[in-house]
Amino acid sequence: MGLSVVCRRVVHIYRIEGSDVVALSGVDLSISSGEMVALVGPSGSGKSTLISLLAGLMRPSAGRISIGGYDIGKLSDAELNRLRGTEIGVVLQGASRNLLPYASLHRNIWLAQRRAAATRGIELAEPDEILDLVGLSGLGRARPHELTMGQRQRAALAVGIAAGPGLLLVDEPTSQLDTVGRDEVVAALRAVNAARDTTIVVVTHDPEVGTRLGRVVTIRDGRVGAEGRDGQDFAVVAGDGTVQLPPEILGEFPPGTLFLVDQDEDGSVRLLSKRD
């Protein structure tokens, strides 16, 4: 069962040596249970910071993040720790960082399951079943260094879903892969989502990955700057009432551009630009 995610006016500030870096400046985002979302955006826009907050690795400086109904700002350290270990799967950038190099894939998966099994006391999927799901059937005895880059990335996914999380967070899973490897990783993500209804959030620089996941959320200057869904572009109203336009449209209109707001009788609204 997938976990829903709700971010309301999420702000995150890093404090380093007396100065503040505002990484997120008011993120409003809702992700339904079982949805797949790609987070895209320029370098430094705040994608990794948002993923770290959703993973419960840091707490927001302000605003509210709710995961599966848990307000993570209000959880104790122990409760947050339990949520991280059992309900939220994280696949860090760089497949090898998620895998123990000297252990077989079976053992890597088993180690990831051990804590969840003890905490939740539920039956977890067999490691072979998990490997089947990510397209690595029959490779349980292999060690990470014996795999191709694409297989290693899917092995990292297998470890990320080993404990049966309701939310899977994946950072740049295809950045070092060719198109075949990328397609296999996307297929694995879709298979996990289809089989388990897992909510999946992927940070990616590859627009194709975003398109195939269905929903693309652009992060720009620390906030949500528009969305794409099923090939259509949408503007987004932020929590402070500003409207964020899709990046390729925004580039055509300098700050201060006026749009005529045209509301039809049926309530639909169009923004009309006036060109000289």
Ligand SMILES: Nc1ncnc2c1ncn2[C@@H]1O[C@H](COP(=O)(O)OP(=O)(O)OP(=O)(O)O)[C@@H](O)[C@H]1O
């Ligand atoms: N640990 C940190 N300490 C201080 N500043 C940080 C830290 N991590 C990130 N930042 C700053 O926060 C802002 C957002 O960074 P973040 O890594 O979240 O962006 P990103 O969109 O993931 O970038 P990239 O695509 O390059 O990974 C940037 O200005 C960055 O320099």
